[in-house]
Amino acid sequence: MPDTYxxxxxxxxxxxxxxxxxxxxxxxxxxxxxxxLALTELVLVLHEHLGVRIGTEDLSRGTTLAQLxxxxxxxxxxxxxxxxxx
Numbered sequence: 312m313p314d315t316y317x318x319x320x321x322x323x324x325x326x327x328x329x330x331x332x333x334x335x336x337x338x339x340x341x342x343x344x345x346x347x348l349a350l351t352e353l354v355l356v357l358h359e360h361l362g363v364r365i366g367t368e369d370l371s372r373g374t375t376l377a378q379l380x381x382x383x384x385x386x387x388x389x390x391x392x393x394x395x396x397x
Contacts (some may be wrong), residue, residue, distance in 0.1 A: 318357075318359070319376060319379055320376075321360075336380075337376075337377065338376055340375075350372070359384065361383060367372070
């Protein structure tokens with residue numbers, strides 16, 4: 312998870328301008344002020360950076376950063392290149 316979490320952290324700081332000190336594993340995407348449009352963009356940016364796409368069922372404003380990194384790790388470990396959002 313460390314590399315994936317670092318990638319998520321990097322995307323949040325660069326693409327979404329979330330201050331680094333606000334990015335903690337237990338924080339939710341909603342607590343970072345990401346709305347539904349930002350979540351859609353996050354899926355696309357993570358797909359560009361990591362080559363995996365998480366489904367909308369795996370990502371909500373209540374998803375913690377640790378959960379997000381864990382799901383991305385699982386997709387990467389499975390060799391799943393794309394899981395299309397519903």
